[in-house]
Structure formats: C-alpha cells, structure tokens
Amino acid sequence: MTVLTLAVAESRLILRNRTVLLTAAVLPLIFGLLLSRSNLAGQAPSAGPIAAMQMVMLLVFGLFMAITMTLTARRQQLYLKRLRTSPASTASIVAGLASPLALIVLAQTAVVLAVTAWDSGSAPVHPALLVLAFVNGAVTMTAFGFLTASFTKTPEAAQITVLPGMLVFMAGVFLSFAPGEGPAAALRSAIPGAALAELTVTAWDGAADGAFASIAEPLLVSTAVALLASVIAAKLFRWQPRA
Amino acid sequence: MRFRHYRRDLPNRRIEGMNAITHEPGPAVEIRDLSCRYGSFTAVDRVSFAVGPGELFALLGTNGAGKTTTIETAIGMRRPAAGSARVLGRDPYRHRRDLAGAVAVIGQETGFADDLTAAETIKLWTDLHRLPSQSDALLERVDLAHRAAVRVGALSGGERRRLDLALALATSPTVLFADEPTTGLDPASRRRTWGLLRELTQRGTAVVLTTHYLDEAAELADHVAIMDRGRIARFGTVAEITAAYEARISMRPKPFDPLALPALAGRTSVDDGLLTVRTTELQADLHRLLDWAARTGVDLADLKAGPATLDEIFAELEAEPTATP
Ligand SMILES: Nc1ncnc2c1ncn2[C@@H]1O[C@H](COP(=O)(O)OP(=O)(O)OP(=O)(O)O)[C@@H](O)[C@H]1O
Ligand SMILES: [Mg+2]
Numbered sequence: 001m002t003v004l005t006l007a008v009a010e011s012r013l014i015l016r017n018r019t020v021l022l023t024a025a026v027l028p029l030i031f032g033l034l035l036s037r038s039n040l041a042g043q044a045p046s047a048g049p050i051a052a053m054q055m056v057m058l059l060v061f062g063l064f065m066a067i068t069m070t071l072t073a074r075r076q077q078l079y080l081k082r083l084r085t086s087p088a089s090t091a092s093i094v095a096g097l098a099s100p101l102a103l104i105v106l107a108q109t110a111v112v113l114a115v116t117a118w119d120s121g122s123a124p125v126h127p128a129l130l131v132l133a134f135v136n137g138a139v140t141m142t143a144f145g146f147l148t149a150s151f152t153k154t155p156e157a158a159q160i161t162v163l164p165g166m167l168v169f170m171a172g173v174f175l176s177f178a179p180g181e182g183p184a185a186a187l188r189s190a191i192p193g194a195a196l197a198e199l200t201v202t203a204w205d206g207a208a209d210g211a212f213a214s215i216a217e218p219l220l221v222s223t224a225v226a227l228l229a230s231v232i233a234a235k236l237f238r239w240q241p242r243a
Numbered sequence: 244m245r246f247r248h249y250r251r252d253l254p255n256r257r258i259e260g261m262n263a264i265t266h267e268p269g270p271a272v273e274i275r276d277l278s279c280r281y282g283s284f285t286a287v288d289r290v291s292f293a294v295g296p297g298e299l300f301a302l303l304g305t306n307g308a309g310k311t312t313t314i315e316t317a318i319g320m321r322r323p324a325a326g327s328a329r330v331l332g333r334d335p336y337r338h339r340r341d342l343a344g345a346v347a348v349i350g351q352e353t354g355f356a357d358d359l360t361a362a363e364t365i366k367l368w369t370d371l372h373r374l375p376s377q378s379d380a381l382l383e384r385v386d387l388a389h390r391a392a393v394r395v396g397a398l399s400g401g402e403r404r405r406l407d408l409a410l411a412l413a414t415s416p417t418v419l420f421a422d423e424p425t426t427g428l429d430p431a432s433r434r435r436t437w438g439l440l441r442e443l444t445q446r447g448t449a450v451v452l453t454t455h456y457l458d459e460a461a462e463l464a465d466h467v468a469i470m471d472r473g474r475i476a477r478f479g480t481v482a483e484i485t486a487a488y489e490a491r492i493s494m495r496p497k498p499f500d501p502l503a504l505p506a507l508a509g510r511t512s513v514d515d516g517l518l519t520v521r522t523t524e525l526q527a528d529l530h531r532l533l534d535w536a537a538r539t540g541v542d543l544a545d546l547k548a549g550p551a552t553l554d555e556i557f558a559e560l561e562a563e564p565t566a567t568p
Pocket of ligand 2: 310312351422
C-alpha cells in the first residue's frame with residue numbers, strides 16, 4: 001500500500017522529467033539491442049550467456065545506477081527527509097522509489113530478450129525461472145544502489161560512486177560463466193550479479209542436473225547478500241543532506 | 244529550567260492509525276539536558292524544556308543558536324549526544340514510525356518533489372498516513388485552492404510554506420514541530436498561519452515553534468525560551484522575561500543639555516540625540532523627567548516609556564560575551 005503510493009508518485013516524477021525518461025527508458029534499450037548483435041553474440045555457444053549479459057546490463061543501468069541517483073537526488077530535494085516524518089518504513093521508501101524503475105527495466109528486458117530469442121532461434125527452457133532471475137536481479141541491484149547512495153553525497157558524485165558496483169556486477173557475470181562446483185560455486189554466488197547470470201543461463205539453456213538443485217543455492221546466497229547490503233545501507237544512509 | 248504547569252484538563256486523545264498511540268498524561272514533549280554535537284562542535288548544550296497538550300512553546304534565538312538541531316533531535320532525525328528527548332512518552336529516534344501519525348513536522352526548509360502538483364503532494368501525504376483524501380479542503384484552509392494544479396516547483400516561497408502547513412494540518416497532529424513556519428510569509432499569510440496554529444492548540448495540540456519574529460512569540464507562545472550559542476539563555480513567559488529587564492524611557496529632549504538632567508534612579512545613555520533611561524522605577528523616573536521638562540520648558544520629542552521589548556532583550560543577549568544559562 002505504502003509502496004504503491006510512493007511508486008505512483010515516483011512514476012509521475014519520472015514521466016514528467018524528460019531527461020530522466022530518456023536516460024532511463026531509451027538508452028539502455030539501445031545498448032541492450034547492440035549487445036545482441038555484437039561479436040560476443042556470434043562467439044557464444046548458446047543464447048543463455050548473451051541473455052544473462054543483457055539482463056545484467058539493463059539492470060545495472062536502469063536500476064542500480066538509477067536508484068542510486070534517484071535516492072541522492074530525492075535526498076537533496078529534502079523529499080526523503082519529508083518521507084522520514086511519515087509512517088513509511090525504510091524498506092517501503094526504497095521499494096517505492098525503485099519499483100517504477102524496475103518496471104521500466106522489465107519492459108526493456110522483455111524487448112531485448114525477445115530480439116535475442118529471435119536472433120538465436122532459441123527460446124528459454126524455463127520462462128518462469130527467467131522471471132525469478134529478474135526479480136532476484138532487481139532485489140540485488142536495488143540493495144546495492146541503496147548501499148551506494150549511502151556513501152554518495154550528490155547525484156553528480158553518483159557517476160563516480162557507482163563504478164565499483166558496476167565492476168563487481170561485471171565480475172560476477174563473467175565469473176558465473178566459469179565452470180565450478182561445491183564451496184567455490186557458493187562463494188561465487190555471493191558476488192553480486194553472479195547468481196542473476198547463473199539463473200538466467202539456467203532459465204534459457206536448461207540445467208544439466210535437476211533444475212531445483214542448481215537454482216536454490218545461488219538464489220539463497222544472493223538473497224542473503226542483498227539483505228546484508230540493505231541492512232548495512234539502512235544503518236549508513238543519511239536521509240537529509242545536512243549530516 | 245523546566246516548567247511544570249501543563250494543562251491537564253484536556254482529554255487524552257487516541258490517535259487512529261497503523262500504530263495507535265495512547266497519550267499518557269504529562270508533557271507531550273519533554274527535552275531533558277539535551278546536548279547535540281557536530282564533530283567536536285556543541286550545537287545544543289544541556290537544553291531542557293517541556294510542552295504540555297494545548298501549549299505553544301516558542302524557541303527564539305540567533306542564527307546558529309541550535310533551534311533546528313533541537314527540533315531535529317525531537318523528531319528523531321538525529322540522536323542526542325547526551326540527555327534525552329521524549330515525545331508522547333517515547334524516544335523519537337527509536338519510535339520514529341510509531342510517532343509519525345501523531346507528530347507533524349514543518350521543517351525549516353520545505354521538502355517536496357518539485358514535479359508533483361500541490362494537490363498531488365497532499366494526496367501523497369494523506370495516502371501515506373492512510374487518511375481520506377482532503378486536498379481541496381486543506382488547500383482552502385491555507386489559501387492555496389487556486390494553486391492546486393500547479394507543480395510545487397513553480398510555487399512561490401510563501402506558497403510552498405503554506406503547503407507545508409497544509410500537510411501538517413492534514414494529520415490533525417497531537418504534537419507539531421514547526422521550524423520557522425512563518426519565515427517568508429506576507430503579513431496576511433502570517434496572520435492566517437497564526438490563526439491556524441491557535442486552532443491547533445485550542446484542540447489540544449502541543450506546538451513547538453521556532454521563530455525569529457519576536458512579536459510572533461509574544462502573540463502565540465505560552466512559554467518562550469531564548470537560545471543563544473546552544474544554550475537556553477532566557478526562559479519563561481514573555482511577561483516574565485521582560486520583567487527581568489529594566490524598563491525603558493526614551494526621548495529626544497530639545498534643547499538638550501545632558502548635564503541639566505534631573506537626578507534619576509535609572510541609568511541614562513545618549514545615542515545620536517536619543518536619550519534612553521533604563522530603570523527599575525519606571526513611574527518615578529518618568530515623573531521626574533516630565534516634571535523637569537515642564538519646569539525648564541524642554542520639549543520631549545519621540546517620548547516612549549514601557550517595559551523592555553523582546554527586541555531589546557535580544558539585542559542585549561547577542562551583545563553578551565558568553566551565554567548566561
Ligand atoms: N552538519 C553540520 N556540521 C557542522 N555544524 C553544523 C551542522 N549542522 C549544523 N551545524 C551548526 O550547528 C549550529 C546550530 O545549527 P542550527 O541549524 O540548529 O541553528 P538554528 O538555531 O536553527 O539557526 P537558524 O536560526 O539560522 O535556523 C550552527 O552553528 C551550525 O553551523
Ligand atoms: Mg534553524
């Protein structure tokens with residue numbers, strides 16, 4: 001209810017600001033589609049890894065970076081300070097501001113993955129798992145965006161402070177492509193972005209072993225990591241510009 | 244420096260909402276030995292006061308005296324370095340969400356999303372509080388009905404201030420913290436705001452108000468604290484505070500020979516032809532001066548006599564080298 005209220009207000013703000021709309025809605029779509037057509041696409045053995053990279057990229061731009069900037073901008077406008085004097089919880093404020101962005105990314109992902117499916121002549125084996133991967137990614141990106149915003153003073157500074165996060169997500173994706181099992185794999189799932197990529201690949205190409213066994217671990221580990229990031233962020237986050 | 248006279252005749256109000264708070268009898272706001280620091284700088288230094296239901300407490304003070312810091316601590320936006328704040332019997336830092344339904348805040352600076360309209364802003368606020376929509380009525384109360392469809396970013400400073408007030412009224416608060424709610428308002432809007440604040444106190448709301456306008460405090464406040472460099476330098480009713488200062492008689496005698504003045508109980512000073520007498524014997528000294536003027540044929544132009552005004556007290560406090568607690 002509170003999340004919906006905040007999400008409606010936030011959607012209005014996004015729709016009424018053309019620059020934001022352009023950078024949030026159009027640019028990631030172009031990048032995403034370019035990736036389908038890139039050399040990488042030709043070299044990959046299957047469409048799964050391509051879909052994973054596309055999903056991560058869209059979420060990094062459209063959610064991780066966007067929520068970091070949104071939180072810092074809304075803090076500077078003292079909008080967050082105002083919300084803190086309402087009964088809204090920390091989680092619902094962050095979720096309320098993130099959900100319109102997540103919806104935009106969801107639409108973009110649908111378009112880009114449809115193109116990838118058409119290009120590769122393949123379709124995801126487990127479409128429901130693809131949705132689960134997206135949700136997992138959205139939660140992770142929001143949590144790390146919240147964490148990044150907790151040490152970002154201004155929206156301008158966000159252009160720099162998101163870089164470590166972006167590197168980590170990229171590393172997560174590439175490491176997830178490396179073969180590995182047991183404790184090493186669990187550790188890998190802890191790297192933000194890895195679980196998302198792993199789940200996407202499984203959703204698209206199918207799992208070698210039973211599907212459940214191969215998704216449970218990355219799902220649990222990455223959710224725990226996102227939760228931890230959120231808890232730390234909530235502790236560090238300043239709700240007003242004046243410390 | 245606490246006072247113990249709260250109005251106890253008001254019924255305890257039960258606040259409806261997600262987290263209903265039953266208001267125990269006693270002060271609605273109780274600040275005890277509160278200190279706040281920014282790094283090593285002490286912005287608020289052992290401040291204490293209490294505000295009962297239906298009372299309006301005004302915090303006056305110089306820029307940087309620590310008023311906003313005190314309020315932000317009382318609304319749970321920051322944690323005290325020492326001492327405590329209690330609002331409706333609870334720690335505002337730990338129970339921020341529980342208190343949000345009963346406590347309204349008008350911050351020193353307005354915080355709105357610029358691209359929402361005035362009406363949407365109110366709707367957002369009442370939705371967050373799970374209250375029925377009432378934008379029209381609220382905008383009407385603060386004289387903003389004609390600006391309902393305008394984006395907040397396009398409102399004037401005074402209009403934004405009034406929108407702030409509308410949000411505070413929306414939740415019918417048990418406690419209101421208002422940090423300079425009338426700064427930037429034109430005289431008519433200021434009076435209107437005063438009326439609305441009075442309405443709130445009459446319905447039992449405890450109000451903590453900061454202001455730089457001394458007439459505002461005199462007009463509205465049951466009790467006043469004058470803050471200076473983090474401390475409460477003066478406390479009491481406006482009458483009590485002024486009573487602690489010497490009364491003033493001022494005039495421009497013509498012709499003026501300072502040596503010809505009669506013997507007075509008070510101290511005299513001359514500034515640019517304006518003679519000021521500070522005295523504890525207002526009537527007697529005034530009589531002596533009038534008598535002297537009548538005898539010598541001196542004309543007492545611009546004659547004024549009365550207790551010290553808050554303006555004068557303020558000026559004296561500012562001139563003091565260190566705060567006197
Ligand atoms: N984040 C901060 N870091 C360092 N000092 C601060 C910070 N915030 C406030 N201060 C200082 O604390 C003191 C009290 O500030 P505060 O805003 O409470 O004063 P105020 O009484 O509300 O003043 P005004 O009338 O100008 O609004 C000031 O000297 C201010 O410079
Ligand atoms: Mg202030």
